[in-house]
Amino acid sequence: MDDLLADFVxxxxxMMQAMAGELVAWERTPDDRxxxxxxxxxxxxxxxxxxxxDFPRLERLSHAxxxxxxxVRSGNRTVDVRLVDAVLAIIDRxxxxxxxxxxxxxxDRGDDxxxxxxxxxxxxxxxxxxxxxxAETIGTSAPAPTAPQRSIRLPLDxxxxxxxxxxxxxxxxxxxxxTLRLGAPDTGDGTLERLSAIIDSLRDGVTRMRMQRIDxxxxxxxxxxxxxxxxxxxxxxxDCEGGDVExxxxxxxxLRDPLTHIIRNAVDHxxxxxxxxxxxxxxxxxxxxxxxxxxxxxxHLEITDDGRGIDGERLVAKAVEAGLCTAAEGAAYDRRExxxxxxxxxxxTAAAVTAVSGRGVGMDVVRANIERIGxxxxxxxxxxxxxxxTLALPLTLSIVPSLTVCSGGQMFAIPRxxxxxxxxxxxxxxxxxxMGDALLANVRGRRMGCLSLADVLxxxxxxxxxxxxxxxxxxxxxxxxxxxxxxxxxxxxxxIKPVAPAIMQLGLYAGATLLDSGEPVMMLDMASIAxxxxxxxxxxxxxxxxxxxxxxxxxxxxxxxxxxxxxxxxAGRRRAIRxxxxxxxxxxxxxxxxxxxxxxQIAIDGAILPLxxxxxxxxxxxxxxxxxxxAADNPAxxxxxxxxxxxxxxxxxxxxxxxxxxxxxxLLGSAxxxxxxxxxxxxDALFAAHRPALIGAAR
Amino acid sequence: xxxxxxxVTLAGRSAAIDAAAVHSVVELGALTPVPRAPAHILGLAxxxxxxxxxxxSRAALGLAAAPGPLPAGQQAVITDIDGHAYALLVDDVAxxxxxxxxxxxxxxxxxxxxxxxxxxxxxxxxxxxLLIDLPALVAGLPAMAA
Numbered sequence: 001m002d003d004l005l006a007d008f009v010x011x012x013x014x015m016m017q018a019m020a021g022e023l024v025a026w027e028r029t030p031d032d033r034x035x036x037x038x039x040x041x042x043x044x045x046x047x048x049x050x051x052x053x054d055f056p057r058l059e060r061l062s063h064a065x066x067x068x069x070x071x072v073r074s075g076n077r078t079v080d081v082r083l084v085d086a087v088l089a090i091i092d093r094x095x096x097x098x099x100x101x102x103x104x105x106x107x108d109r110g111d112d113x114x115x116x117x118x119x120x121x122x123x124x125x126x127x128x129x130x131x132x133x134x135a136e137t138i139g140t141s142a143p144a145p146t147a148p149q150r151s152i153r154l155p156l157d158x159x160x161x162x163x164x165x166x167x168x169x170x171x172x173x174x175x176x177x178x179t180l181r182l183g184a185p186d187t188g189d190g191t192l193e194r195l196s197a198i199i200d201s202l203r204d205g206v207t208r209m210r211m212q213r214i215d216x217x218x219x220x221x222x223x224x225x226x227x228x229x230x231x232x233x234x235x236x237x238x239d240c241e242g243g244d245v246e247x248x249x250x251x252x253x254x255l256r257d258p259l260t261h262i263i264r265n266a267v268d269h270x271x272x273x274x275x276x277x278x279x280x281x282x283x284x285x286x287x288x289x290x291x292x293x294x295x296x297x298x299x300h301l302e303i304t305d306d307g308r309g310i311d312g313e314r315l316v317a318k319a320v321e322a323g324l325c326t327a328a329e330g331a332a333y334d335r336r337e338x339x340x341x342x343x344x345x346x347x348x349t350a351a352a353v354t355a356v357s358g359r360g361v362g363m364d365v366v367r368a369n370i371e372r373i374g375x376x377x378x379x380x381x382x383x384x385x386x387x388x389x390t391l392a393l394p395l396t397l398s399i400v401p402s403l404t405v406c407s408g409g410q411m412f413a414i415p416r417x418x419x420x421x422x423x424x425x426x427x428x429x430x431x432x433x434x435m436g437d438a439l440l441a442n443v444r445g446r447r448m449g450c451l452s453l454a455d456v457l458x459x460x461x462x463x464x465x466x467x468x469x470x471x472x473x474x475x476x477x478x479x480x481x482x483x484x485x486x487x488x489x490x491x492x493x494x495x496i497k498p499v500a501p502a503i504m505q506l507g508l509y510a511g512a513t514l515l516d517s518g519e520p521v522m523m524l525d526m527a528s529i530a531x532x533x534x535x536x537x538x539x540x541x542x543x544x545x546x547x548x549x550x551x552x553x554x555x556x557x558x559x560x561x562x563x564x565x566x567x568x569x570x571a572g573r574r575r576a577i578r579x580x581x582x583x584x585x586x587x588x589x590x591x592x593x594x595x596x597x598x599x600x601q602i603a604i605d606g607a608i609l610p611l612x613x614x615x616x617x618x619x620x621x622x623x624x625x626x627x628x629x630x631a632a633d634n635p636a637x638x639x640x641x642x643x644x645x646x647x648x649x650x651x652x653x654x655x656x657x658x659x660x661x662x663x664x665x666x667l668l669g670s671a672x673x674x675x676x677x678x679x680x681x682x683x684d685a686l687f688a689a690h691r692p693a694l695i696g697a698a699r
Numbered sequence: 700x701x702x703x704x705x706x707v708t709l710a711g712r713s714a715a716i717d718a719a720a721v722h723s724v725v726e727l728g729a730l731t732p733v734p735r736a737p738a739h740i741l742g743l744a745x746x747x748x749x750x751x752x753x754x755x756s757r758a759a760l761g762l763a764a765a766p767g768p769l770p771a772g773q774q775a776v777i778t779d780i781d782g783h784a785y786a787l788l789v790d791d792v793a794x795x796x797x798x799x800x801x802x803x804x805x806x807x808x809x810x811x812x813x814x815x816x817x818x819x820x821x822x823x824x825x826x827x828x829l830l831i832d833l834p835a836l837v838a839g840l841p842a843m844a845a
Contacts, residue, residue, distance in 0.1 A: 410732065457734035499743070500752040500783045502839065506735050512743055512750050520731045520743035520750050 008049050009102045014153070015042050016095055017219050023088060024222035024238070030079030039087065040069045046094060057112055058097055064116040065090045086118040152249070154209055162205040168198045210250070214292045214299075215243035217252050221263060225288060228267045235285040236271055242292035247299055251393060254373050255301075258366040262303050262389050263288065265362065270307030270387050280384065282306065294395070298417075301391040310381040312338030319344065332563075334580045335631075339379050343367045371527055374400075374415070374510075376475075402494045402513075402523065405471065406487040408459025413494055413513060413523045414483075420474040422488055425467050432466045439465055441482040443472065445626060445646045446585070449535045450482040456529055457508065462486040473526050481535040483526075496523050507532055564680070565628070566648040566673055571616040576673055577681040579650060583631045583639065587624040593643060599690075602627065602641045609641040610690040612666075618643065632687045640690045642681075649674070703797050706825040707776065708790040710757045712813070713828040715798070715821060720833055722777040722784070724792050727753065730769060738764070739839035744775075744786060751777065751786040759839045760812035778833050785837050796824035805829065 019042050026035035047062035065087055071077040093115055172195045179191060218240040229236040247255075271277075271286035278284050289304040316330035319341050325333075333341075342363050370377045374394045381387040394400075394417070401416040421443075423430055429444040441450040450470070454461035461468065465484035474480050494513040499522075503509055510525040530536055564576035586604055593602045593611055595618055600611040604627065618625065628642040657669040657680055666685035670677055704715035705724075725746060730753060732742040739759035744751045753775065758764045775786035802819030809817060809829065816836045817829040 408734070410734070459734055497750060498783075499750065500740070500785065500837075501781070502740060503733055503736055503752065508735055509733070514745050514748060514750060518745045519729065520745050522731075522733060522743075 004052065005101065008053065009098055011049070012046060012094070012098045015045065016091070016098075017216060019091075020220050020223045021218075021240075023084075023091065024226045026079075027081075027084045027088075027226070028237075030084070036069065036072060036079075039091075040066065040073060042091070043069065043094075055097070055101070058094060060116065061090050061094055061097075061112055064119050068119045083119070086115065089115050089118065152209075152212075158205060158208060162202060162209070165198055165202045165205060169195070169202065172198060207248075208246075210248050211246040212249045212252050213243060214245045214247050214252065214301075215240075217247075217255060217259065218243050218290060218292075221259075221290065224260065225263060225267055228264060229271075229286075232268060232273075234267065234271055234273055236267055237285050237287050239287060239289045241290065245292040245294050245299060247393070248395065251373060254369065255391075255393070258369045258377075258391075259301075259303070261362055261366050266303065266305040266307065266387065270305040270309075272308050276308075280308075299393045299395060301393065302388060303391075304386060304388040306386040309383040309385055309387055310339050310342060310379065311383070312341075312381075315339070315341040332580075336583070339381050342379055343377075374417075400494055400496050400523070402492055402496075403471065404489040404492055404521065405453070405485040406489055407453040407485045408457065408461060409486075410459065411489065411515075411519075411521050412453070412457075412485075413492075413496075413521050414471060414473070414526060415510070415523070416491065418473050418475060418526050419471055420480065421472040423470040423472060423482070425463075425469055430470070441470060443470070443482070444587075446480070447647075447649075448472070448481050449533075450484060451529070451533055451535065452484045453524075454484075454486070456533065473530070475527055475530055475536070479530065479536050481530060494521070494523065562653040564651055564653050564673070566651050566678060567626075567628075568645040568648065570613055570618065570643055570645050572645070573679060574648070574676065575644075575679045575681055576651065576653070576671070577628065577630070577642070578683055581630045581632075581683045582628050584629040585647065586627045586629060586641075588627055590618055590620060590623075590625045593618055593625060602643070604629070604641060609639055611641045611643055612686050612690050613643040630683060630686065632683070632691070638691060640687060642686070653680075703795050704821070704823060704828075704830070705776065706793040706796050706823050706828055708793070709787075709831065710760055710762055711790060713793075713823075713826055714831045715796075715823055715828040716776060716778075716831050716833060718795050720778050722779055724774060724776055724789075725786070727769060727773045727775045727786060727788075737839050741769075741788070746777065746784070746786070749784050751775075751784050753786045754788065754837055754839070756788050756836065759836050760810075760816065762812060778837075780834050780837055785833075787833075787836065793825040798823060798830075802830050 019038055022035040022038045026032055026039060029035070043062045043065040047059060047066055050059040050062065068077070068083065068087065072079055072083070077083075090112075093112060172191055176191045176195065221240065222238045225236050225238045266288055267286075271288070272280065272282075274284040277286065287306050289302070291302040291304070293300050312333075312335060316325075316333060316338055319325050320327050320330050324341075324344065343366075344364060367377050370391060370393070376392045378390045379387065380390070400413075402413040403416050403419050403422075404411055404413050406412075423443055427443075431442045432450065433440045433442065433447075439450040439452075440447055442448075450465055452461055452465040452468070453459075455465075461484070463486070468484040468486060469488050470482040470484055471488065472480060472482050492515075494515075496511040496513050498504065499509065499512045504511075507528040508522075508525060510523045512520050512522050515521055563579040565579050565582055566574065566576045569575050588602065588604055592604070593614065594600065595611060595614040600614050601608050602611040609629070626644050626646060628644060630640050630642055632638070632640075651673045653671060653673065657671045659669045665679075666682045666689060668680040668682040670679050672678070703718040705718045705721050706713065706715050708714070727744050730742040730744050733740060736742070739755050741753040741755045741758075744753050755764050769788075774789050774792055776789055776792075778785050778787065799822040802821045805814070805817060805820050808814075813829060816832055818832045819830050820827060821830055822828075
């Protein structure tokens with residue numbers, strides 16, 4: 001393909017991409033002069049460009065659309081649904097033909113008459129002609145799957161900057177060569193420093209060349225949603241925010257499929273048909289919000305719909321049906337766990353398989369794809385209110401801030417993003433317990449599974465895990481576990497490259513890197529290691545493995561009965577609270593708690609929650625305060641925070657509960673737990689006392 | 700296999716490798732083992748700024764691996780397969796030769812390992828040799844047999 005033609009294809013694609021949103025905006029508000037002008041300019045440009053080449057079909061299509069749009073512009077014609085459909089169909093056809101031109105297909109066969117006829121004022125609606133259109137081929141040999149874009153446009157000043165860096169690099173090299181020739185290596189330090197500064201700047205420049213605005217990903221979405229919604233008889237408004245956030249090109253390509261899938265799901269299963277929405281007291285038009293923002297070196301992408309939410313009950317029923325868990329286990333899952341089932345292979349809540357989605361292949365693949373690029377995905381859903389997917393993604397694939405560790409005499413790297421903390425051996429706040437073969441670490445009251453890296457890799461450790469430094473790993477899903485290593489070495493920025501498939505398949509490594517010394521070092525794939533060693537709370541992996549390790553992470557054992565979390569209150573009382581009400585366990589600075597006023601409060605993650613459990617006040621100190629975040633039965637009632645002194649364990653509540661002795665405290669009574677008396681906290685009473693307004697409103 | 704071949708001694712036997720697939724022949728330096736890797740993957744080595752996956756040809760053929768650390772100056776044939784660089788350990792490199800005639804079927808039993816990686820036999824300037832299929836050799840033993 002000659003250069004001119006390649007330019008034509010690239011320009012047409014660029015314009016189409018930029019215009020996709022305008023088309024939908026125009027359909028929504030046909031009076032919008034700006035959208036109309038953009039579309040008009042597009043067909044006009046295509047028509048003009050066709051003059052250089054011999055593409056009669058493109059020329060006729062663009063000419064017809066231009067004529068119709070010119071009539072609208074001059075006020076001789078009003079916009080209606082038929083016209084919009086016809087113009088969209090023509091633009092789609094232009095896109096298909098452009099792909100065919102790029103693929104070098106023959107364009108002469110094929111017929112666009114129906115498309116052009118549909119533009120005529122008073123023509124039948126294009127939708128009624130669907131069978132006709134289906135029969136009409138675009139007249140090209142099978143369209144090849146669109147290859148990822150191989151050419152890019154860059155701002156000139158960026159290229160200038162990189163070029164000037166390269167010139168500086170040459171000068172620095174010459175200077176270094178001269179110094180070396182003179183044999184005075186002690187003067188070379190300054191040059192070397194300058195050289196590394198230039199390389200840093202170059203690296204930054206080239207990284208920016210690889211960056212692309214996430215707009216390129218968002219651009220196609222309004223159209224996708226419009227077509228989907230029209231097929232399903234729904235009305236959906238797309239609201240994109242943060243399109244100027246920049247992301248590595250490769251990442252954008254790898255995000256395209258998962259994002260499309262999430263959006264398809266949201267439109268197909270999430271957002272209800274208009275009549276149901278009205279019946280539910282919502283606006284008949286559903287809203288799909290996409291919000292991108294950058295925080296530190298990660299991109300956060302939120303996809304929120306205001307549809308019916310995820311039906312946790314049905315997911316559990318499906319999981320039971322599929323034999324993934326027993327009915328009793330399913331009944332014991334809390335809301336979060338139920339919703340996480342959506343990521344399990346083979347589960348779909350769609351009542352029927354539709355053309356759009358619902359075959360139960362999907363969210364598990366989406367999660368796998370997101371995790372493969374070092375990201376994480378979370379789902380949060382309020383029944384009847386909507387669903388939010390949160391994606392956290394790395395900025396770029398190639399450079400990973402890492403922690404290097406030594407185990408069995410060999411060096412390994414761990415992505416710094418998952419390292420929460422390093423605990424040195426002999427720390428007073430650290431102790432261990434064995435449950436069968438599983439090792440548990442207790443770090444300042446937090447119990448977690450503990451793996452020895454040497455055991456995982458089949459090496460011999462220099463010392464037992466109990467005497468080794470621990471690297472606390474916080475996985476993207478929130479799971480925490482400890483990894484015992486022989487030595488923690490250093491923080492380094494490493495360039496990670498994939499390694500041979502036979503090594504990747506082990507599920508232990510994410511790639512390899514070369515250190516300054518030229519020595520290869522393996523990067524560990526912590527998520528995968530955690531999965532194979534049952535360090536996840538994810539129930540799907542739990543079923544196959546010993547429950548001991550994850551039980552301590554806030555999980556009830558798989559036995560019928562109420563699981564409680566046993567703790568010591570700030571007043572020193574031994575108490576227990578229903579585990580399923582505990583959403584999270586947090587540690588916050590004591591200064592974040594305010595229990596001076598009539599209503600104690602605490603700031604957690606930027607939110608203010610009512611604070612319970614501090615009736616006796618909070619003793620000042622440096623030690624962080626342990627907070628249980630509790631949820632009410634009714635999720636709309638929000639959360640409250642319960643301040644405690646320390647967590648003891650989880651336990652199964654057996655035996656009788658003795659009624660309370662009228663202490664005025666929010667207690668259900670007392671029970672024997674672990675051979676000692678324990679007071680059982682009444683969650684509902686806590687909520688009633690600390691969120692009275694909210695409870696009232698929710699009921 | 701048309702065109703020249705690289706004649707090497709592989710696990711004590713004469714073998715021929717399609718020269719077009721060979722990137723270079725190098726002497727390997729230090730090796731970084733990869734814990735839990737299949738037996739035929741000895742580890743990783745660095746060649747300039749590339750990472751090589753080092754394949755123990757003996758283990759890949761199902762033969763007992765040479766014991767002990769790599770001898771100094773261990774020669775390896777570098778090849779690219781699916782974008783990854785591999786270093787195949789060879790005992791010796793004889794040189795590059797043209798193949799006399801078309802590859803022929805192997806006569807007699809070469810042994811299961813050899814039969815899996817050989818695409819036939821041929822005559823080279825250095826004598827008769829088995830023609831090695833590199834991807835098959837790099838893939839190592841089938842998982843079932845391992």
